[in-house]
Amino acid sequence: LEQARRPSVIWLSFQECTGCTEALTRSYSPTIEDLIFDFISLDYHHTLQAASGDAAEHAREEAMRANWGQYLVIVDGSLPGPDANPGYSTIAGISNWTMLEETVEGAAAVIAIGSCAAFGGLPHARPNPTGAVAVMDLVHDKPVINVPGCPPLPMVMTGVLAQYLTFGQIPELDAYLRPRAFFGQSIHDRCYRRPFYDKGLFAATFDDEGARAGWCLYRLGCKGPSTYNACATMRWNGGTSWPVEAGAPCLGCSESRFWDAGDFYKAL
Numbered sequence: 398l399e400q401a402r403r404p405s406v407i408w409l410s411f412q413e414c415t416g417c418t419e420a421l422t423r424s425y426s427p428t429i430e431d432l433i434f435d436f437i438s439l440d441y442h443h444t445l446q447a448a449s450g451d452a453a454e455h456a457r458e459e460a461m462r463a464n465w466g467q468y469l470v471i472v473d474g475s476l477p478g479p480d481a482n483p484g485y486s487t488i489a490g491i492s493n494w495t496m497l498e499e500t501v502e503g504a505a506a507v508i509a510i511g512s513c514a515a516f517g518g519l520p521h522a523r524p525n526p527t528g529a530v531a532v533m534d535l536v537h538d539k540p541v542i543n544v545p546g547c548p549p550l551p552m553v554m555t556g557v558l559a560q561y562l563t564f565g566q567i568p569e570l571d572a573y574l575r576p577r578a579f580f581g582q583s584i585h586d587r588c589y590r591r592p593f594y595d596k597g598l599f600a601a602t603f604d605d606e607g608a609r610a611g612w613c614l615y616r617l618g619c620k621g622p623s624t625y626n627a628c629a630t631m632r633w634n635g636g637t638s639w640p641v642e643a644g645a646p647c648l649g650c651s652e653s654r655f656w657d658a659g660d661f662y663k664a665l
């Protein structure tokens with residue numbers, strides 16, 4: 398088993414901020430080290446790979462050739478749409494769309510990491526100057542798994558990857574192609590402040606007595622009731638805390654209209 402070849406993963410970063418990769422490095426079970434040294438062969442990743450320039454592109458092409466039909470493509474970031482100027486975002490002189498099309502051709506499946514890749518995200522926000530689109534708008538002949546969040550929970554990213562690599566199957570997905578295991582319930586369904594919501598006890602400002610007593614943040618704009626993600630149970634920073642526990646309303650970062658829905662910190 399020690400000699401077994403680790404599954405090849407090609408990670409493409411397009412119109413993104415590297416926050417998703419930053420978050421991935423905070424995963425603690427498995428850690429990023431466990432992941433890349435024991436479970437997968439991360440053959441291309443702008444931030445984590447040692448190679449650069451032509452050597453990096455060669456690594457991507459070689460990984461595709463050696464693992465044709467079996468490798469996994471992970472994407473973070475959205476792409477300028479097919480009708481947009483391809484020069485808006487390029488890597489090694491290759492437009493994002495061409496690189497995605499070329500790389501996905503021999504892939505077994507595609508995982509769109511973060512709300513940018515899953516739904517267009519920040520680059521897609523009005524007025525969407527690059528005509529940004531999501532991975533699922535372009536990839537129609539391979540299974541796509543969306544793992545949204547801005548960024549996604551580290552343990553959700555590694556959990557989805559581990560599940561796919563262990564069972565070799567696409568997990569059960571919701572209508573937005575999100576794995577139900579992590580996105581099946583709303584933040585509100587699992588929030589520890591929910592008893593205050595049910596009793597009608599709401600903080601009116603960020604530092605009033607209600608806020609200090611842990612009352613519900615709905616009137617401060619919490620989007621937990623319409624946001625599907627696992628923050629309330631898996632939490633952030635190694636299980637330390639999460640936005641609502643830190644006194645910040647959920648902004649709905651794993652939902653499709655995250656940025657354009659706006660109204661941050663305003664009750665709807």
Ligand code: SF4
Pocket residue numbers: 412413414415416417473474510511512513514518519546547548549
């Ligand atoms: Fe950055 Fe958020 Fe987009 Fe990830 S989803 S690349 S954290 S803006």
Ligand code: SF4
Pocket residue numbers: 584585586588589590591592594612613614615619620621622641647
């Ligand atoms: Fe729901 Fe937000 Fe209130 Fe928690 S703080 S109970 S998620 S509205």
Ligand code: F3S
Pocket residue numbers: 546547584624626628639640641646647648649650651
């Ligand atoms: Fe995002 Fe809301 Fe979790 S803003 S990080 S889904 S609590």
